[in-house]
Amino acid sequence: MAFLRRGSRPSSGTPFRGTNLVGNLEVSRGVVTVGLVLGLAGTIAALVIPVQLFGEARRNDQLSSQVTAMNGQTTPVGFVDDGEGVQIKDSGPLTAVDRDFVRRVMLAGLWEVPAGTKAKSAGTTDAVKTAGEHMVAGHQALNLSVQTTAQILGIDKMPKEANPDQKNWLAQIMSAPPEKFDRTFVQLARSAHGMIFDVLAFTRTGTKNSRIRALADQADEIVRDHMKVLENTGLWNS
Missing domain, CATH: 1.20.5 (Single alpha-helices involved in coiled-coils or other helix-helix interfaces)
Structure with missing residues (x-):
């Protein structure tokens, strides 16, 4: 069979209807x-x-x-396990670390509100009085959030009084003579606030519960505010 050239017709005379090869x-x-x-x-x-x-x-x-394993730890410093394990809530899993955090925030308010109240009246400078005002207002608001969170999540065993260390700090502030009051208040309060940063970071990063995360965000904002006004006194490192 001969190959057809481009454009040629088949020998039968019938038009080639195929497309171009x-x-x-x-x-x-x-x-x-x-x-x-x-x-x-x-x-x-x-x-x-x-x-x-x-x-x-x-x-x-x-x-x-x-x-x-933050900083080589599996729990924050000072963690107290309540032995209740992980509880499933609408807002996410609630761990022993989460519950411990809620109780710690409540503990902070139990001594910082009276300490701030004392600073408002006994402080010898406006800066110290302002720091006291911020501590009282901040923890009053935070206490309400803690109580609401604990009630919704069913967290019991909430502290009713400050722990021994906090009672000791408060006693030092309450008994400080006028010439030493400002420095005693500022240094003890600032040191205590510094301790909570690691707990806040650990809990905020690790929790899978949205309510705990919201409480940690609020607590972080308040703690930073308190650190700022305490440092504005100029007495924290003297």
């Missing part, structure tokens, strides 16, 4: 090329997406490891 070949080649590209793209996507997901999962696992 070279054109067909080029189109077919193009289709194959597109198919290969799409297939290659699909293969790459199939390889890349799992890698990305694996990378994300690995980052999450690393973050989780950092949270549960």
Whole structure:
């Protein structure tokens, strides 16, 4: 059989109705090329997406490891386990660390409100009086949030009085003579606020409960405000 030249007719005289062979070949080649590209793209996507997901999962696992072993610790300093394990709540899992945090925030208010009240009346400078006002207002607001959070989440065993260390700090402030009051108040209050930062960071980073996270955010804002007004007195490092 003879090959037909481009544009020729078959010997029977019937018009050749087929499309251009070279054109067909080029189109077919193009289709194959597109198919290969799409297939290659699909293969790459199939390889890349799992890698990305694996990378994300690995980052999450690393973050989780950092949270549960912050500074080489699995719990914050001074943590007291209530033995009630993890409780499932509408706002997320509630751990013993979460509950301990709520109780600690309540404890802080039990001594800082009276200490701030004393500073408002006994402070010898406006800066010290202002610091006392901020401590009272901040912890009164925080106490309400703590009580609400504890009630909603069913956290019991809430403290009713300050712990021994806090009672000691409060006793020093209450008994300080006028010439030593400002410095005693500022240094003890600032030191106590500094201790809570690690607990705040540990709890805020590790909790999976939205209500605990909100309380930690509020507490962090208030603690930073108290640190600022205490440092504005200029007595914290003297």
